[in-house]
Amino acid sequence: MTESLVERTGLPPAQGEEEHLALALANTAIALPGEQVVDLLGTPAQANDWLVGCGLAPADADLQEMCAAQLRSLREQIRSLFASRVAEVPALPAAVAAVNDAMTRVPVAPLLQWDDKTGPYRTQPHPTTAIVEHALATLAADAADLLTSADAERLTACGSTPCNRFLLRQGRRHWCSVRCGDRARAARAYARRGRAGAQ
Structure with a gap:
């Protein structure tokens, strides 16, 4: 996961991603x-690679678009919850419901099925579906844990435009990477020079 992120964006993981997979998903x-x-979840293969890199799926999981879309959907709901927490505004009920649904969707036992020819029987869900549902449940539970833990006080959005990543603040640092920090400082210096030149 880390190599893919660095290769594709030049950015290292944001502070807190190693401790909270939900933060990594949001980013x-x-x-x-x-x-x-x-x-990083744009195609089923990329979503599969991301889950494998997080230890949430075997390399041969072979995710299909429906599974990748579920992962992207949960990402957007978690991003919404993180943004609400950072802005200190009420969360959208749909985002809370989506996280709760992901946490409770994983069956704990083989499900009862009923076939007109053979009658009742019990079965596990499709293996790939089960892998994705367990991954979604793990990510949703991690998001809930982060939002209700002491770490929630440190949750913030990167302070460098246009970056949209979240991080756990360390001290006064409000940037997800050195590159974003440099960009924010350069923008502030440029704005000061512009104000000084206008006087």
Whole structure:
């Protein structure tokens, strides 16, 4: 996961991603300068690679588009919850419901099925579906844990435009990477020079 992120964006993981997979998930759609967006879950293969890199799926999981879309959907709901927490505004009920649904969707036992010819029987869900549902449940539970832990006080959005990543603040640092910090400092210096020149 880390190599893919660095290779595709030049950015290291944001502070806190190693401790919270939900934070890493939220940061898989990255806004870059020049109106570029890198989506680390953009295709089923990329979503599969990301889950494998996080230890949430075997390399041969072979995710299909439906599974990748579920992962991207959960990402957007978690991003919404993180943004609400950072802005100190109420969360959208749909985002809370989506996280709760992901946490409770994983069956704990073989499910009852009923076939007209053979009658009742019990079965596990499709293996790939089960892998994805367990991954979604793990990510949703991690998001809930982060939002209700002491770490939630440190949750912030990167302070460098156009970056849209979240991080756990360390001291006064409000940037997800050195590159974003440099860009923010350069923008402030440019603005000061512009104000000084206008006087």
